[in-house]
Amino acid sequence: MRKACCNKDGRSKGPWSKEEDQKLIDYIKLHGDGCWHSLPKAAGLDRCGKSCRLRWMNYLKPDIKRGNFAQDEEDLIIKLHALLGNRWSLIAGRLPGRTDNEVKNYWHSHIRKKLICMGIDPNNHKIYHHHHIHDVYSSKNLSNSLGNPNADDHVMHENTMTRNIKEDTSSTLDLNLNMP
DNA sequence: AAAAGTCTCAACCGCCATTCC
DNA sequence: TGGAATGGCGGTTGAGACTTT
Numbered sequence: 001m002r003k004a005c006c007n008k009d010g011r012s013k014g015p016w017s018k019e020e021d022q023k024l025i026d027y028i029k030l031h032g033d034g035c036w037h038s039l040p041k042a043a044g045l046d047r048c049g050k051s052c053r054l055r056w057m058n059y060l061k062p063d064i065k066r067g068n069f070a071q072d073e074e075d076l077i078i079k080l081h082a083l084l085g086n087r088w089s090l091i092a093g094r095l096p097g098r099t100d101n102e103v104k105n106y107w108h109s110h111i112r113k114k115l116i117c118m119g120i121d122p123n124n125h126k127i128y129h130h131h132h133i134h135d136v137y138s139s140k141n142l143s144n145s146l147g148n149p150n151a152d153d154h155v156m157h158e159n160t161m162t163r164n165i166k167e168d169t170s171s172t173l174d175l176n177l178n179m180p
Numbered sequence: 181a182a183a184a185g186t187c188t189c190a191a192c193c194g195c196c197a198t199t200c201c
Numbered sequence: 202t203g204g205a206a207t208g209g210c211g212g213t214t215g216a217g218a219c220t221t222t
Contacts, residue, residue, distance in 0.1 A: 105188075
C-alpha cells in the first residue's frame with residue numbers, strides 16, 4: 001500500500017515484495033521467529049526488525065485466518081471491546097487466527113459504523129439515542145447502508161448485541177479473561 | 181466516461197514495558 | 202542501579218480500490 005519514503009537508517013520501507021516475503025518465510029521455517037533485531041541481516045532482508053515482525057505476525061504466519069469475519073466473531077469483538085476497550089491484541093487473542101491489526105481495522109471500518117448506526121456509542125457501548133434506533137430500523141436505508149438486504153436480520157442482530165452488552169458484567173468469567 | 185468522494189487495510193510511527201549489560 | 206537495546210502495542214496514515222455523482 002504505502003509507498004516507500006525517506007528512511008533514517010536507509011533501510012527499505014513500504015509494501016513487501018514476494019521475494020522479501022519468501023526470504024522471511026524461509027528464514028523463520030529454518031530458525032523460528034524471535035530475535036527480530038538480528039533477523040533481517042541473517043535472513044538477507046533490507047528491513048528493520050520491527051517491520052519483519054509486523055509482516056510475519058500479521059500476514060505470513062501460517063495459522064492466520066484471512067477474509068470476512070463471521071457473525072459470531074463480530075459479536076465476540078463487540079463483547080470484548082465493551083469489556084476491554086481498545087486493547088486489540090487482547091481481543092485478537094480470543095479470536096483464533098485473527099491479528100490485532102485485523103481486528104482493529106475491522107472495528108474501525110465496519111463495527112464502529114454499525115454501532116453508531118444503531119444508536120450505540122462505540123466508545124462506551126451505551127445506547128445514546130433510542131429513537132434513532134427506531135428510526136434506523138424503520139428505514140430501508142439501513143439495509144442499504146449496512147449492505148444487508150434483509151432489515152429484519154439487523155433488528156435481530158441489534159437485539160443480540162444489546163443483550164450481549166447487557167450481559168457483559170456476567171460474561172467476564174465465561175470468557176476466561178486473564179487480565180494482566 | 182470521468183471526476184469526486186468514500187472506504188479499506190497494509191504498514192509506519194511513537195510510546196511504553198521489559199530485558200540486557 | 203541505570204541507561205541502552207529490544208519487543209510489543211495502539212494510533213494513524215495514505216495508496217489504491219470501489220462507489221457515487
